Amino acid sequence: MPISTILRKKRTDEALTKVKATAGTFNKALNRLILLFLFVILPLQAAVIAIEQDIIVVPDLILVFLEAIVTVLVSYTLATVFIKLTIYLIPNRFDDAGTQEEKILLSKIYVAFIYILSTLLVFWQFGIDTRDIAIFLGLIATGFAFALRDIIFSYFAWFILLTKKPFKIGDYIEVGDEEGMVKHIGLFYVVVDHTPSTYEDFHKIPNKVFLEKTITNHGKGKFKLTFDFYLKDLPAYIDEKLEDIREKARSAGYGDARFHLNSDKDGLKLTTEYKATFESREKTRHHLLCIILQELGIQRAGDTPAGHEKIKNARYSL
Numbered sequence: 001m002p003i004s005t006i007l008r009k010k011r012t013d014e015a016l017t018k019v020k021a022t023a024g025t026f027n028k029a030l031n032r033l034i035l036l037f038l039f040v041i042l043p044l045q046a047a048v049i050a051i052e053q054d055i056i057v058v059p060d061l062i063l064v065f066l067e068a069i070v071t072v073l074v075s076y077t078l079a080t081v082f083i084k085l086t087i088y089l090i091p092n093r094f095d096d097a098g099t100q101e102e103k104i105l106l107s108k109i110y111v112a113f114i115y116i117l118s119t120l121l122v123f124w125q126f127g128i129d130t131r132d133i134a135i136f137l138g139l140i141a142t143g144f145a146f147a148l149r150d151i152i153f154s155y156f157a158w159f160i161l162l163t164k165k166p167f168k169i170g171d172y173i174e175v176g177d178e179e180g181m182v183k184h185i186g187l188f189y190v191v192v193d194h195t196p197s198t199y200e201d202f203h204k205i206p207n208k209v210f211l212e213k214t215i216t217n218h219g220k221g222k223f224k225l226t227f228d229f230y231l232k233d234l235p236a237y238i239d240e241k242l243e244d245i246r247e248k249a250r251s252a253g254y255g256d257a258r259f260h261l262n263s264d265k266d267g268l269k270l271t272t273e274y275k276a277t278f279e280s281r282e283k284t285r286h287h288l289l290c291i292i293l294q295e296l297g298i299q300r301a302g303d304t305p306a307g308h309e310k311i312k313n314a315r316y317s318l
Contacts, residue, residue: 029084033077041077044070071125079118083111108187150208154188157207161185166210167217172278174216178203181278222275227285228262229270235296245295249288257288 044066050056051063087107162185167173171182173192180192180203189204235241242259249257257274270292276284 029080033081036073036077041070041073044073068126072122075118075122075125076115079114083114087111151188154207157211158185158187161190161207161210166215170220172218172220172223174218175205175210176213178205218278220277222277224273224275225281225285226271226273227289229272229289229292230266231268231270234268241295245291248291248295252287252291254284254288259292 047056048063048066048070051058051066087110161167167182169182169185173179173182175192178192178194180194182190183193183202184191187207189206190210191202191204193202195201238261242261245259246257249255249259254274257272259270259272262269262271272288272292274284274288
């Protein structure tokens, strides 16, 4: 089979899978809206009609209240149906927007815009003047800003994260004591996974943390790391052994690793600098450590690293 035919079939299968997933999501949302219409809106509308036809006698205040509820529910239900249709059945509106973060931001703005229009329509149905609407919205905004200042601050931080883009979904970042791969950028928190190969463990970092602490973004590729191996005594023929370590590291595929002697207040140390992706950093560090131990005669090939020498935790740097 020609390669072009295989690629075309693969793209078709991917598109079909995407359409099925979209249809499934839309059907679930539509089913919920149908249930809302049948068991809430329809009975309320029937009650309103019965009251207007004098089948049921209730105070006028209750009639006004029921009509208001029906108006609000119908307006927001129609808005929700319209949003579902335009987002899920016409996805090209957002698929060509740019990065994934930009699509998220545009979709949120779009949803908010439709619901704001629905709210204004409800006010218009109630006969509220435009100036009264502006005053009402101002009072509501002031009250919410005071009562929900933490939530608003999180939303503000979320907006900055999506527009200024200090990191993107899939990047490996450090912020405070947390590090990992960015899996989700939400309204209130960012999901960071320290071990992307498993799905059970992850951290939710509040958005405001990213405005308060330094963010280190290692991206999606390799970045520079170091670790220190402290020596009790200076081994004999250290220059030859260092050259053997470098040669063995190159043979193992770590040609960018650098080894040199150094010292600090804790004593003499062998500093190793290397590059690795976030996912492979521990594995690479372990392999390099094994090479050091073997060449210094501390460990036999196949053994795990010995514990009698002092090894400091890896230090990350760009």
